Amino acid sequence: MSINPVLPGTGPLRSPNGLSQAVVVMLGVVIAADLFSLVVGFDLHSAWGSLLSGSYDEAPDDSYERAESLYGVTGVMQILTLVACAVVFVIWFHRVRGNAQTFAPDAHSKGPSWAVWGWIVPILSLWYPRRVALDIWTASAPEPHLALARRASSGLINLWWALWLVSRAYGNLASRLYEDAEDGAAIQQALVVLMSSDVLDIVAAVAAILVVRRITARQNEKVNGPALPAGGQQTGTPGSSLPGELR
DSSP states (O other): OOOOSOOTTSOOOOOOHHHHHHHHHHHHHHHHHHHHHHHHHHHHHHHHHHHHHTOOSSOHHHHHHHHHHHHHHHHHHHHHHHHHHHHHHHHHHHHHHHHHHHHOGGGOSSOTTHHHHTTTSTTGGGTHHHHHHHHHHHHTSSSHHHHHTOGGGGHHHHHHHHHHHHHHHHHHHHHHHHHHOOSHHHHHHHHHHHHHHHHHHHHHHHHHHHHHHHHHHHHHHHHHOSOOOTTOOOOSOOGGGSSSOOO
């Protein structure tokens, strides 16, 4: 299917740069919260080991209670940082979807509103955001009609989405295991699963950072042409060929 790179009059272009930086910062905060949870999780795991073996050098109840209380705090921190990051991410996602509509109106299988609702509607949230992201990726390419024939180049989107789904499902499973654990050994095992879910969250967040940075870069290159090498000359399509500027 042939797609014109730009159709005039389809809407203003808006810069995703500031929002992308905010998303990257928030994803960094999410990673920091996961790392903190890992450290505290190791401490709680060790506290349970000492409690079960009776090898505490101090009052065991106090040490265990401090570790468990702090681990609960890390859980709240993770939820709050994830929610805050999700809000900023969806705002950025909607912004780049709007730009993509201007770049290539015919490249989209879902309407612009699904850039928001796709994350909210149950069941559909399992695949709609990925579909919207793929369309944004395609529309933001220098030549959208070529990108449609080269889906392999969107592997980063697929990797990010797979990591997101797996991390959410695995995290929910880990939380249930921890809540249902009734003895020290079971709690230690659940903590190992929870800590591994933190690692998976970190990997998923890194993939999200790559997606945000790459889509933002593609949209900037779409308008301004590719970044010039040192001492090089402009080789891409100049931004003046588009019906607007990223602002």
